Structure formats: structure tokens, C-alpha cells
Amino acid sequence: MKGSRRRPSAIFAVPLLIGTAMLIGLVLGLTGNGPRDALAWGFAGLAPLTLLFGLLRRAPRRSSN
Amino acid sequence: MSRRAIRIWYLIHKWSSLIPTVFLLMLCVTGLPLVFHDEIDAAMAGDTEATLSGPPSADSGLPLDIMLNKALAGSPGSVPLFMAFSQDSPLLTVTTGPSPDAAPDQMDLFFFDRTTGASLGPAPVNPVMDFILQLHTDMFLGLPGMLVLGIMGLLFVLALVSGTVLYAPFMRKIAFGTIRRNRSDRLRRLDHHNFFGIVALAWMLVIGLTGAINAFADPLTDSWRDGEVARMTASYAGTPSIAPQDYGSLDAAMDAANRALPGRSPQFIGFPGGDWSSGHHYAIFFQGDRPLTQHLLTPALVDAATAELTDARNMPALNQALMMSKPLHFGDYGGLPLKLIWAVLTLATIWVLWTGILLWFKRTPGNIERRIEEIRTGTIPQASS
Numbered sequence: 001m002k003g004s005r006r007r008p009s010a011i012f013a014v015p016l017l018i019g020t021a022m023l024i025g026l027v028l029g030l031t032g033n034g035p036r037d038a039l040a041w042g043f044a045g046l047a048p049l050t051l052l053f054g055l056l057r058r059a060p061r062r063s064s065n
Numbered sequence: 066m067s068r069r070a071i072r073i074w075y076l077i078h079k080w081s082s083l084i085p086t087v088f089l090l091m092l093c094v095t096g097l098p099l100v101f102h103d104e105i106d107a108a109m110a111g112d113t114e115a116t117l118s119g120p121p122s123a124d125s126g127l128p129l130d131i132m133l134n135k136a137l138a139g140s141p142g143s144v145p146l147f148m149a150f151s152q153d154s155p156l157l158t159v160t161t162g163p164s165p166d167a168a169p170d171q172m173d174l175f176f177f178d179r180t181t182g183a184s185l186g187p188a189p190v191n192p193v194m195d196f197i198l199q200l201h202t203d204m205f206l207g208l209p210g211m212l213v214l215g216i217m218g219l220l221f222v223l224a225l226v227s228g229t230v231l232y233a234p235f236m237r238k239i240a241f242g243t244i245r246r247n248r249s250d251r252l253r254r255l256d257h258h259n260f261f262g263i264v265a266l267a268w269m270l271v272i273g274l275t276g277a278i279n280a281f282a283d284p285l286t287d288s289w290r291d292g293e294v295a296r297m298t299a300s301y302a303g304t305p306s307i308a309p310q311d312y313g314s315l316d317a318a319m320d321a322a323n324r325a326l327p328g329r330s331p332q333f334i335g336f337p338g339g340d341w342s343s344g345h346h347y348a349i350f351f352q353g354d355r356p357l358t359q360h361l362l363t364p365a366l367v368d369a370a371t372a373e374l375t376d377a378r379n380m381p382a383l384n385q386a387l388m389m390s391k392p393l394h395f396g397d398y399g400g401l402p403l404k405l406i407w408a409v410l411t412l413a414t415i416w417v418l419w420t421g422i423l424l425w426f427k428r429t430p431g432n433i434e435r436r437i438e439e440i441r442t443g444t445i446p447q448a449s450s
Contacts (some may be wrong), residue, residue: 005237012233014241019267026271029399030392031357041402048409050264054242 021046066234071437078227082421085217085224092214092276093415095201100396100407102194110189114154119180122157123150123330126179129315132157136175139184144309146172147341149333152352155180158188165309165338208283215280221273225266232263235443251427252445258420265413272414275390282387286340289384297366297376298343306344307337307369315347317372322349322365325377329354332362337369345369360392361385 025043028036066074098105107115120126133145136159143161150157157179162172176185203210236259244256262269295302319331329351335341342348346366353361365377379385392398396407429435438446 008233011236011241015232015263015266018264022267023271026393029403030360030389037399037403040399041406044268044399044403044406047264047268048406048413050242051261051409051413054244054260054264057242057244 018047018050066441068437068441071231071234071440072433074227074230075433075436075440078224078231079425081220081223081227083425085220086418086422088214088217089221090415090418091204092201092217093411093418095197097408097411098194098197099201100404100411102198103397104401104404105194106189106191109191113176113185113189114151114156117154117156117178117180119155119178121150121152122155122179123152123332126155126157127182129319131182132177132179133159133315135177135182135184136161139175140173143173145312145336146339147333147335148315150331152330152332156185165306165336165344166340211280211283215277218273218277218280222270222277225262225270225273228262229266231440232259235259235440237443239443249445251424254420254424255439255445258417258424261413261420262417265410265417268410269414269417271393275394278387278390279394285384285387289380290340290343293378293381294343294348294364294366297378298346300375301343301345304345309337311370312337313368313370313372318347318367318369319349321367321372321374322347322351322377325365325374326351326363329363335364342366346375360398361388 021043025040025045028043029040106112126132129148133148137143137145140161143163144165144167145159146162146165146167147160148157149160155178157177159175159177160172161175174188176188177183178185199205202214204214206213235255241263242260244260245252315334319334322331323329332350332352333341335348335350337346338344341350343366345368347369349365349367350362351365353359353363361379363377363379366375367373368375380388396403435446
């Protein structure tokens with residue numbers, strides 16, 4: 001399995017994307033109304049959507065991990 | 066990451082999680098209905114603001130002195146403590162109490178329509194939501210309870226940071242989002258704990274940090290009043306506080322404040338002798354005039370007897386952080402969709418806490434090397450169950 005080890009940059013790439021989207025969403029919602037609120041929902045909504053996607057995804061086959 | 070580093074971070078994560086877990090579960094369970102307090106209050110007691118028509122009470126309406134006299138006439142023997150404005154409707158809220166330094170549980174809130182001058186009666190109370198709010202805020206223990214919860218919030222932040230550090234070695238051989246459902250219960254819980262934790266991480270950090278800051282609201286407000294306000298009103302030092310019967314015109318005071326901070330919208334007035342003012346001033350708090358600063362308040366201190374402006378200056382950075390923390394913690398600033406996001410992520414946090422508890426309770430007792438091996442390899446050395 002040594003060849004499949006991932007670097008920290010790869011491990012944290014998606015979490016960093018979700019986290020950054022969350023922070024952008026929270027600030028957008030805080031600094032305006034109307035279109036900014038809609039953008040805030042889109043950015044901050046990425047995390048709940050990811051959770052939903054993760055839960056609904058089919059279980060992977062058994063692996064040696 | 067070396068075994069030694071993993072061991073240290075594991076121990077930090079373990080204790081910074083275990084100590085606040087019960088408190089955090091309580092905060093999540095009570096926080097969930099509080100996110101929807103507007104909707105619940107409106108459903109149970111009616112939405113007073115929605116029934117009113119006219120310009121926002123922060124902009125215009127009947128003179129403030131008339132509104133205050135109406136409020137005091139309906140509450141004989143009381144003194145005014147706060148007057149709060151709405152940015153959306155003519156609703157005006159006046160808080161009264163038996164004395165200028167009355168405790169919160171001695172205060173009475175009354176609603177008025179600033180356009181018509183009509184008294185709308187006492188502000189509706191919701192005993193269930195009040196109970197939940199107080200449990201969430203201070204566990205009915207006052208300041209000590211708030212401080213305990215603040216420390217639990219800081220431990221939560223430490224748990225999130227240490228959990229993120231441990232996420233790296235655990236995920237070295239596993240793709241993001243992997244949940245191994247067909248192996249053992251423990252491995253599935255570990256995957257759930259990591260997946261839910263890392264996805265909700267940024268939100269949980271914001272909620273944990275802002276919650277901890279909010280927990281120190283009372284000492285921060287006291288510090289502002291005893292420090293900044295005392296400096297702003299240094300020339301009044303040593304003089305007795307102004308008596309309620311000697312309060313001058315609120316409208317004249319508001320005019321003086323508006324000249325100092327033109328174009329800004331008032332949010333509330335703190336009357337002399339309370340937590341939010343000096344013993345001699347109307348403290349008129351204005352919202353920022355730009356979207357980025359709309360949640361930051363700037364007080365104008367106006368002599369309550371003469372209506373002359375004493376000073377107007379921004380609050381200290383820590384108090385400004387406190388003001389920004391409130392909406393960020395409550396999630397009530399972006400409409401119902403943002404509240405739904407708050408609710409889903411609160412449920413996710415409960416799941417992270419619950420899987421963490423199960424991982425702890427259903428461990429092989431006393432074998433820390435086994436825990437470290439799980440984190441280091443991203444799997445369970447000898448899967449059981």
C-alpha cells in the first residue's frame with residue numbers, strides 16, 4: 001500500500017474547498033441581503049450536500065484497507 | 066507523522082473531546098430549536114411585526130418622548146431601561162424596570178407601534194423557548210454557567226484542531242468520503258466520525274469560537290462600560306447619577322447623536338445607570354452604515370439632562386468581535402435556507418459527538434497503542450465484531 005499514500009495537500013484538498021466555501025458563504029450572508037443571501041446559501045450549502053452525497057453513495061466493495 | 070506525535074495529538078483530542086462532550090450535546094440539542102426561534106415564536110404567539118404597516122421605527126414615526134411617556138404611563142412606578150428600534154417595521158420596544166440598574170429578571174418589555182402610537186401590550190413570552198435559551202446560555206447558573214460553557218467551547222475548538230491533525234495520518238491511504246460499511250462497526254464509526262467531522266469542520270470552528278466569545282459577553286460589556294465609557298465620560302466622574310425624573314428629551318438627544326453620526330440607523334438606547342451606559346447618559350447605539358459594518362454598533366453618549374453630545378466612538382475590538390459573533394453563532398441573518406443549513410450541520414455535529422462517544426466506550430480498554438495504530442494506518446489492526 002505504500003505506493004498509494006497521499007500527501008497532506010491531497011488529503012486536505014476537498015475539505016479545504018468545502019471549508020473555504022463555508023466561510024465565504026457565512027461572510028456573504030452577513031454582509032448583505034438578496035443576491036448575497038442566495039450566494040451564501042450556495043456556498044454554505046456545499047457542506048450539507050457533501051454529507052448527503054456521502055451518505056447516499058453506494059457502499060464501496062470490500063478492500064484491503 | 067511519528068508515532069510519538071500521533072500519541073500526543075491523540076491524547077489532546079481524547080481529553081479535549083471527552084470533557085466537553087456532554088455540554089456540547091446539550092448545546093446542540095438546545096441550539097436546534099433556537100435556530101428557528103423566529104418561526105416558533107411567530108407560530109405560537111403570532112408575528113407582531115408582520116401585522117404593522119408604516120416606516121421602520123428606526124427611521125421615523127411619532128416623537129420618542131411621546132412613545133416613552135406612553136410606555137411609562139402603562140407601567141407606573143417603573144423607570145425606562147432600554148428603547149429598541151426595528152429596521153423593518155414600526156415596532157418599537159420599551160424595556161422598563163423598578164430601578165435603573167434592574168436585573169434582567171426584573172425587566173418588563175412592551176411593544177408599541179411608532180407610526181400610530183398604539184400600545185401593543187407586553188412582548189409575548191414563550192416559557193418553553195425561554196427555558197431552552199437559558200439552558201443553552203448559562204444552564205441557569207448565571208455568569209459561572211456562561212463561563213463554564215465558554216471554556217467548553219474553547220475545548221471544542223481544541224478538539225477540532227487536534228482531530229484535524231489526526232485526520233491526515235488516518236486518511237493517507239483512503240479517499241475522501243470513504244465509509245467502509247461492510248467491515249466492522251468500529252471502522253464504520255471511525256469513517257463516519259472523520260467524514261462528518263471534516264465536512265462540518267469550518268462551520269463547527271465558527272460556531273465553537275463565536276459561542277465561546279458570546280459566553281464572555283457580560284464581562285466584555287462590563288469591561289467596556291468600566292473602561293471605555295468611563296474614559297469617554299471622565300468629566301462626570303464623582304458626580305451622582307442622574308435621577309429618572311430628571312431625564313431630558315430623548316428626541317433632542319437623538320438629534321444630537323444624529324448630528325455626530327449622520328446617516329446611521331439607531332438600534333437601541335441604553336438609559337442612564339444600566340449595563341449599557343453611564344450614570345449620566347443616554348447611550349444611543351447606531352448600526353454601521355455599510356453592509357460589512359451593519360452588525361457593528363457605535364454608541365453616541367448624550368448627556369441625559371442637557372441633550373449635549375459627550376462623545377461618540379467605536380467600541381473596542383473585543384466588543385466588536387462579540388457583536389459579529391452573535392449573528393455568526395445564531396445563523397439568523399440569511400433567511401430560512403441558512404437556518405436549514407445550520408440545522409443540518411447541528412445534526413452532523415451531534416453525529417460526530419455520538420460516534421466519538423461510541424468509539425470511546427467500545428474501545429479495547431487500556432490499549433493506547435491500538436488507538437495509535439488505527440490512526441496511523443487508517444484501519445483497524447485486527448477487526449473485531
